[in-house]
Structure formats: structure tokens, C-alpha cells
Amino acid sequence: MSVAGTGKEPSPQEPLLDVRGLVVDYAANGRRVRALDEASLSVPAGGTVGVVGESGSGKSTLGAAVGRLLPPSAERVGGTVRVAGAPVFELAPATLRRMRRERLGMVFQDPVASLDPTKRIGAQLRLVLGRRADKRVLASHLERVRLRDPREVARAYPHQLSGGMAQRVAIAMAMAAGPELLVADEPTAALDAQVREEVLDVVFSLAADAGTAIVWLSHDLAAVARRCARVAVMYGGRVVEDGPAGQVLTRPAHPYTAALARSAPARAGHGARLEPVPGRPPTLTGPSPGCAFAPRCAFAVERCDRERPEPVRVDGRDVLCHRVGELPFTEPEEVTA
Ligand SMILES: Nc1ncnc2c1ncn2[C@@H]1O[C@H](COP(=O)(O)OP(=O)(O)OP(=O)(O)O)[C@@H](O)[C@H]1O
Ligand SMILES: [Mg+2]
Numbered sequence: 410m411s412v413a414g415t416g417k418e419p420s421p422q423e424p425l426l427d428v429r430g431l432v433v434d435y436a437a438n439g440r441r442v443r444a445l446d447e448a449s450l451s452v453p454a455g456g457t458v459g460v461v462g463e464s465g466s467g468k469s470t471l472g473a474a475v476g477r478l479l480p481p482s483a484e485r486v487g488g489t490v491r492v493a494g495a496p497v498f499e500l501a502p503a504t505l506r507r508m509r510r511e512r513l514g515m516v517f518q519d520p521v522a523s524l525d526p527t528k529r530i531g532a533q534l535r536l537v538l539g540r541r542a543d544k545r546v547l548a549s550h551l552e553r554v555r556l557r558d559p560r561e562v563a564r565a566y567p568h569q570l571s572g573g574m575a576q577r578v579a580i581a582m583a584m585a586a587g588p589e590l591l592v593a594d595e596p597t598a599a600l601d602a603q604v605r606e607e608v609l610d611v612v613f614s615l616a617a618d619a620g621t622a623i624v625w626l627s628h629d630l631a632a633v634a635r636r637c638a639r640v641a642v643m644y645g646g647r648v649v650e651d652g653p654a655g656q657v658l659t660r661p662a663h664p665y666t667a668a669l670a671r672s673a674p675a676r677a678g679h680g681a682r683l684e685p686v687p688g689r690p691p692t693l694t695g696p697s698p699g700c701a702f703a704p705r706c707a708f709a710v711e712r713c714d715r716e717r718p719e720p721v722r723v724d725g726r727d728v729l730c731h732r733v734g735e736l737p738f739t740e741p742e743e744v745t746a
Pocket of ligand 2: 468469470518594
């Protein structure tokens, strides 16, 4: 099916999601924060991509931009987002709504906030599934995400649910219509370890059955690499390394990825904020003049401070690093933490 008004079907070569050079600023209290500084990401139909990075690297902004669901304080300064060929930021409101409904499933970082506080869960789910969905159908969708008492959950209002339950409801709603693309922002952060794995099993197997592509935003590089074919690493509002999950995890090409890979989540404990490298990630107010990671990078040279790296294709990945290929970043002892 094509998005009305766009007259475009994705060609076999065309990615389902294509984010190119996206620049997004937030304006708050007279201050400008550059959240995305030419972020690019492309996802094929049915593909699974994990997007990882420290807090503030721009993951949620990128995820929200896919559905043009940025908060009012955000402004797209440049770049494009295409879903199935349709330019998301150019679509008329009705076309945009239809695109979201027909193609996109979104799970936000704050699941409670993404639910309508005034409607029972069952009623909200019915909006996605259609009026004909009876109680049994509603319950089956809630059961799939391991909600123990699905009929009771269907009768509940969002504020009556725990964070973990709300997160599972949000996942059930996002998956209910069998979207072509699921954007899931930290979808399991509020769940305990066992439920987390169960829910991820469900999400990935439902997605595989329905041919749904997944963009999974997370702090946890290792967890993402276990489930996704590809991993994109974000730093300072850009995707600094993007490639096959196994390779990115075991043979990182960007010094930041190397640091991220070494700060094993097992060591940090689940849910802990990653502190892969000493120092803090940047808060940009405009375009980074050079590589945003340079101030924390053990390998930075003068050029890194003043010249923005462009993507270089190395070993099956796209890497934003002036020195990639020049240094053996893959040797853990070469990386000074
Ligand atoms: N509503 C907002 N108003 C102002 N600044 C914001 C807003 N949302 C995000 N930012 C800023 O934009 C940058 C990117 O934030 P974003 O939430 O996209 O990162 P993230 O990678 O999702 O972080 P986290 O891991 O904490 O969820 C940060 O500097 C953040 O402070
Ligand atoms: Mg976030």
C-alpha cells in the first residue's frame, strides 16, 4: 500500500527508513541545544537496527523525528526523513496521520506519557485494532506481551498500571497493527531481567513474522547486538559507526564504540547509565566544529578538533573518524580508559 498523496512505493533498493543529515535543535529558556547534528540512518524493510549511545546522544530525538513526533520546542533545522519514500516532514497532516497509522509503531521512552490518561487500555487498543476487536482479541494482544491479567488490564486506566505494565501495554499497542516499522525507545528499561527477555523474544518474533523492521534505541550495546542485525552508535547527535552488530561489538572501528564495547553492561549493572569514557558527552549549541568525541578521545589529533569527519566505509561499516584505519582501535589495550 502506498501513502496517499505521495504516490510512491518503496522500490526494492529504497530503504524503508532513510534519515539523511538530520539536524534538530531544541530551544528552551533562551538556550539552543543541538540534539541532532547531521544524523543519518537507513533501515531496510524487515531490518533490525539497534541505536546505542550515552544519555544525551540524540537517540530519542532521532526516534521521535521518524514519526515527526518531536516536541514543540524542537525545530528541524535541516536534513530529511523518508519512510517508504515519503518525506515525513513535508507531508500534509492527514497524510502524516495515515503514514503513522499504517506504517509506524512507536514505543516511547516514557510509556505512561504515551498512553491517553482519559481512556481505558482496552479502548485505546481498540482504536488501533478497529471496533470489531472483541474482548478476547484485546486480551490476546495483551497476553502476548506477558501481561498476566489481560482482561483486567484492558479495563484499567493508565495511571492504574505500574511502569513495567504500561511499557508492555505500549509495546502491545505499537505491535497490534503489524506496522512496517517499529521504533522502540528503551522499550524494556522498566522491566526486570526475566520479563525483559520474554518481552524482547515476543517483540522480535512478532516482528519477524510480520516483516516489521525494528529500530531499537538503547544504552545497552551488548543487548542490542544480541538481537539486531545492525548497530548504529550515536555520539553528539551523529551516527558515528554503523555496521553489522557482531563486528561493531567485537571489532569496533570508532574509538567511542571501542570504549562503549569495553564498558560491559554486565559490569555497569542493568539500567546503569554507561560511563564508557572519562568526561562528559557534549551539549552542543550549534554544529560541532570537528569531531564531537575529540575532547574525550585518546587518539584525537589537532585535525579532529577543527574538521568534521565524514562517513568512511571501513570493513563493512560507515565510520565517522579521521583516524579510522590508521590506528588499531580493535586492540583493547590500545584504548586508554
Ligand atoms: N524537550 C527538550 N528540550 C530541550 N532539550 C532537550 C529536550 N529533549 C532533549 N533535549 C536535549 O537534546 C539532546 C539529545 O537528547 P535525547 O533525549 O535525544 O538523547 P538520548 O540519547 O535519548 O538520551 P537518553 O539516553 O537520556 O534518553 C540532549 O542534549 C538533551 O538534553
Ligand atoms: Mg532517550
